[in-house]
Amino acid sequence: MPRVVIVGGGISGLSLAYQLERRSPETEVLVLERAAHLGGTIGTQRQDGFQIETGPNGFLDNKPFALSLCRDLGLGERLITASEAARRNRYLFLGDRLRLLPNSLASFLTGDVFCWRSRFLLLAERFRPRRMQTDDESIDAFVRRRVGREVAETLADAFVTGIHAGDPTLLSVQAAFPRLVELERDYGSVLRGMSATAKQRRREAAARGEAPPPAGRMWSFREGLSLLIETLRARLRFAPLTGVAVRTVRRLANDAWRVQSEGRDGWDAETVVLTCPAYEQARMLADEDGELATVLDGIAYNRLAVIALGYRAADVPTPLDGFGYLSPQRLRRDVLGAQWCSSIFPDRAPPGLVLLRAMCGGWNRPEMVDWDDDRLLNAVRGEMRHSMGIQTAPVFHRIVRWRKAIPQYHLGHRQRVEWMERRLDRHAGLLLGGNAFYGVALNDCIERADILAERIARGLERSSRR
Numbered sequence: 001m002p003r004v005v006i007v008g009g010g011i012s013g014l015s016l017a018y019q020l021e022r023r024s025p026e027t028e029v030l031v032l033e034r035a036a037h038l039g040g041t042i043g044t045q046r047q048d049g050f051q052i053e054t055g056p057n058g059f060l061d062n063k064p065f066a067l068s069l070c071r072d073l074g075l076g077e078r079l080i081t082a083s084e085a086a087r088r089n090r091y092l093f094l095g096d097r098l099r100l101l102p103n104s105l106a107s108f109l110t111g112d113v114f115c116w117r118s119r120f121l122l123l124a125e126r127f128r129p130r131r132m133q134t135d136d137e138s139i140d141a142f143v144r145r146r147v148g149r150e151v152a153e154t155l156a157d158a159f160v161t162g163i164h165a166g167d168p169t170l171l172s173v174q175a176a177f178p179r180l181v182e183l184e185r186d187y188g189s190v191l192r193g194m195s196a197t198a199k200q201r202r203r204e205a206a207a208r209g210e211a212p213p214p215a216g217r218m219w220s221f222r223e224g225l226s227l228l229i230e231t232l233r234a235r236l237r238f239a240p241l242t243g244v245a246v247r248t249v250r251r252l253a254n255d256a257w258r259v260q261s262e263g264r265d266g267w268d269a270e271t272v273v274l275t276c277p278a279y280e281q282a283r284m285l286a287d288e289d290g291e292l293a294t295v296l297d298g299i300a301y302n303r304l305a306v307i308a309l310g311y312r313a314a315d316v317p318t319p320l321d322g323f324g325y326l327s328p329q330r331l332r333r334d335v336l337g338a339q340w341c342s343s344i345f346p347d348r349a350p351p352g353l354v355l356l357r358a359m360c361g362g363w364n365r366p367e368m369v370d371w372d373d374d375r376l377l378n379a380v381r382g383e384m385r386h387s388m389g390i391q392t393a394p395v396f397h398r399i400v401r402w403r404k405a406i407p408q409y410h411l412g413h414r415q416r417v418e419w420m421e422r423r424l425d426r427h428a429g430l431l432l433g434g435n436a437f438y439g440v441a442l443n444d445c446i447e448r449a450d451i452l453a454e455r456i457a458r459g460l461e462r463s464s465r466r
């Protein structure tokens, strides 16, 4: 029986194992995970009647991969979608108050977040010439060029904060928001492209006799995202091994690969896929290919602290009628944003109480992650007072620190990934996966795992015919 070893038991590794087992039932697929539990960044914890996500809060349906994996696993009936208010209302903490973020062109033009000049620049975006150069550009530079400084510094910064908690002047638009680049390239304008593709989707839905597709929504389960991890684990034919810290991955004389753990255990396999973070992949490959390891190690990670807070609903004067708020990172505030978890999904807090989740740190405030609990909690309480008028202490809190949280796709990222793909041609049977290359959202990780599963299954089929 051929063997495939997957290093890392996060969503990338587990969904890859699941897809590979389905495509290639004759193969032994072994997942090795360093932690005592599976899921990587995904984790649902319960305490005092609160249900807290320590990492991702849910996934979006702007891409189909996470939803279709859940349905495939038989979890379709257990999926829940974010409340309508959470879908419609997101706030920006700017100028000492919460302002409703525009969610359509009309609300952009009539809202009070942007000055008249920015509103005019947005309308004129359709007529701005497309960029002819094909070299990389930062997200900030892209948005500044298309719609001006104010939108770049508020709207683009807030989106980047919400997804990457990174610096828009450093992040690559090609790697982090490839769709924006494609819309400009294909339609000459982002707005024109968005309205053309929306029209196309409506036409396709009408042709199928369906209602127009709703705009992007967030999904999870009543039991939290860990349900996806538990179900994946239960469905794998070969139980993943936890508590296995992989140290090296070396090519053997017979062209197989040996995966060696920190202990004395070693596994030989025809194919090895690394889905752990890039800096771990670098460490494992340092002896095998120093140059590849150096490029992998160059992928930066930000730091994040997630502070879950439970309050009595009566102590929160701001109506929690939305997803939460974001604060542009350039302002260097103590809190990057707060999600109103109990307004997004049901059953996140006991009756009469609410659950919020504040994010601290990010690319521009990494030191905050090292603050002790009291200092961090005080800072967050100060921000909750300032932004939402909450004067009282939380009745519950929990702090989770991610010292290497989300990979940052800095300028030139796509070119570096292309280089790595070419470099892997020298290492038949070795593949790199995980969230460090083609997208950080759960959808991206699952899509990438699908692509790798297909590639490996085809390779195994070819070698079985030989």
Ligand SMILES: Cc1cc2nc3c(=O)[nH]c(=O)nc-3n(C[C@H](O)[C@H](O)[C@H](O)COP(=O)(O)OP(=O)(O)OC[C@H]3O[C@@H](n4cnc5c(N)ncnc54)[C@H](O)[C@@H]3O)c2cc1C
Pocket: 007, 008, 009, 010, 011, 012, 013, 032, 033, 034, 035, 038, 039, 040, 041, 042, 054, 055, 056, 057, 058, 059, 060, 244, 245, 246, 247, 275, 276, 277, 280, 304, 306, 402, 405, 406, 433, 434, 435, 436, 439, 440, 441, 442, 443, 445
């Ligand atoms: C705070 C936070 C909030 C987020 N919110 C969202 C969200 O709302 N929606 C969304 O779509 N995405 C969100 N993301 C991003 C998303 O959660 C991640 O990109 C995704 O979960 C990464 O999955 P992965 O399997 O690629 O990596 P990981 O989850 O990092 O898994 C890698 C695994 O490799 C293991 N490992 C490491 N070293 C070794 C070793 N030496 N040997 C063996 N195993 C090893 C690790 O223990 C880990 O389990 C969020 C991320 C964070 C940090």
